[in-house]
Amino acid sequence: MGLDDASNTCLVLGLGFPTNPETPHKTSKKPPATAAPATGFEPFLTLGLSDESYKVTVTKKVDVNKGGGCLQHRHHEEPPTSAAAAGDWCCPASPDPSAVSSFSSGRVRRERDFSSEEDEDGVNARKKLRLNKEQSALLEESFKQHSALKSQPTLARQLNLKPRQVEVWFQNRRARTKLKQTEVDCELLKRCCETLTNENRRLQKELQELKSLEMAYTNMPAATLTVCPSCERTGGGGNPKKPFSMPSKPRFYNHVTNPSAAY
């Protein structure tokens, strides 16, 4: 009974939201893996650690015979433009078969195509761009309209950025939004848990009191039982074992289905 019991089970607790009609998946081919936080807030609760909550990652397609470094890429991608880049462009033939799976997708090419600006030494240096205020503002504005990017090249041109940079910004922005929402949800759940704990404590106490009352009354001679102190009903003349009739309705609120009663 109570929270202690719950903590020993495979709980599923979390907050869910209705899918936002403006979510990226509206135009995407892919259905949402997780519903993006929407403006409307109608949470449902699920608390991990059920089996289903764990995302079991299974490599779906691992073909070692075909993998072997960048053979696939060579068939389909354009060669690097510079000799210096050629060394880095090619996917290394991985000795680890588990690494092969990732090359089954064209994604790798995309990542490399857009990235890895070379510095003066011809070595790939990760340069980090700092967006200026106007760029950020415009991106934010665009994000407010659609959290999924639709006119990427246009926006990129407007911002004087690479399309990939805009794409990355949107991805990270979505992630940040989700993280923030998760933090908010976490706080909400904490408060909810606190309230329920207090309520549980109160009910336990009440139960204890009722039990001791019951004990006191059952030990009393039936003749002395005339008036119930809590409901003020008389108990004489009836069944001596059930001197008082119970109130027809319980006096408890369900704080989950009736949350307004909890505060």
Added chain:
DNA sequence: CTTTAAGAATGTGTTACCTCA
């Protein structure tokens, strides 16, 4: 100078859709 938080960039896995044999 060091620490730290923010966020840009990268890597990886998954899914839907398309083409072709």
Added chain:
DNA sequence: ATTGAGGTAACACATTCTTAA
């Protein structure tokens, strides 16, 4: 017409790494 395999795009998520405070 159907089907399975391979390719591609788009995305989520985790992580790395740079930078400014």
